[in-house]
Amino acid sequence: MPEFVLPAYGLKEETSILEPFGTGLINNTWKVTTPGDSFILQRINDAVFLDPEAIAFNIQLVAAYLKQNHPSYPFIAPLTSTEGSQMIYVKDKGFYRMFSFVPGSHSIDVVHTPAQAYEAALQFGRFTSLLSGMDITQLKLTIPSFHDLELRYNQFLLALKNGNTERIRNSQRLIEQLQLRSFIVDEYKSIRQNPEFKLRVTHHDTKISNVLFDKDDKGICVIDLDTLMPGYFISDVGDMMRTYLSPVNEEETDLSKIEVRDEFYKAIVQGYYQEMKADLTGTEKEHFFYAGEFMIYMQALRFLTDHLNNDIYYGAKYPGHNFNRALNQATLLDALIKKQPLLENLAL
Structure with a gap:
């Protein structure tokens, strides 16, 4: 201590x-x-x-x-x-x-209700909205290229060349599955060149535990600003989707438990839009659904890359730990994409 x-x-x-x-x-x-x-x-x-x-x-x-x-x-x-x-x-x-320590406050480790998801999304949206007039060029990069999907994909490709050959061979099906989703990287490249996408003060780590709640489960404020940097809204919204939509997290190995809960998606839209709808451009709103694809895909890439590189970044608590995490996220991504016709118009 x-x-x-x-x-x-x-x-x-x-x-x-x-x-x-x-x-x-x-x-x-x-x-x-x-x-x-x-x-x-x-x-x-x-x-x-x-x-x-x-x-x-x-x-x-x-x-x-x-x-x-x-x-x-x-x-x-x-x-x-x-x-x-x-x-x-x-x-x-x-x-x-x-x-x-804020008296009467508490944090939540797992999202149990759409109301909690709504409150968290509202708080992250409010935080970015309140800082909309700030000069973001003054902010320092605490983790450079943290959510650079193009970089993460290139690191994945490098691992396919230089990584553990046995792990590459045994992961071939998942590797091909992620390569088929590389259009998500292409869209990210387009976003970076599109002036309709604004760099804002972005939290970059919007899991539910980074919101303080009061005794009535109403959001008080956001906390843990270590990854606060200039970024695109898809980072914050995408991380909420990645961590709120499914009833299980990336550690779950029973893939049948992974699903996308429509009411939680709607809660994220409603909460974030409560604060940010007027500030987002039309093009950004059209990419609200993409935010989930972006973040879930990136995390799947990062887990699999680490597995192929012998677990040098995340570490592993058991053999194949990062492979299972990557498979979990790839499964969640598939579940989200299957819901696209139903969900993508909710944020327009």
Whole structure:
């Protein structure tokens, strides 16, 4: 437990209780309880975020903009240390930051109802909408090329040339299945050249656990802004589709459980449009359904690429773990595409 960080925030180690908190896979998170208050302490994974100071810079920039232009928005900024910094570095132990714990709030790990999906989509849409007047060129890239589908496809092709030959041979059917969907990459290339698609302040990690809810399951605000960067709306909407539409996540190996739930798709449309419909161009609205194809396909590529490269990025808890994840996402993509005639007009 990183009790050694507490004095940097004016807290006493002997009167503070630390316990692991949340289910995040990247950063380490603890809840700090003191006699008078509660806090959230995080260690930034600097193996993923190579420039943690860029995260702190972006958050300070957004916090200042919201304070000046939308002071009523409950933005949760990191606390300032006794030395005046919102992120501290401890030699040989890494980068840390601390937040106030919001009383009465909670997060959700799995979307259970369309109402929850609606609230989350509304919050992510509101966040981007409120920041629509911000100069995005000031933002730093915390993970360069994070949602660059063309790059991810090229990495996939490279893995087919240089990866584990046995795994390539045994994955041939899935490889061919994903290659047949390469039109999704072609569309992404067109989007990048289309002035109708705007770069906006984008969260890039819109799973339900990155929204704070109140006791009535109403959204309060978005959290975890480590991947906040300029991006296209398809990143945020697509990640919601990828993680909200199916009742099971990418770890599920029983493919019969994977489905696209129409009412959850409608909830994403309604929630996001509540805040962003007037801001999106006509061409962007025509690509609302594509957002799901884009994100699910990219994740399938990334999982399979890692499998062919001997699990060097995501790691594997058992043999074939990333292959199963890729197959899961390819199955979800097929299920979504089958629903296209029914769903794609809902966002026009």
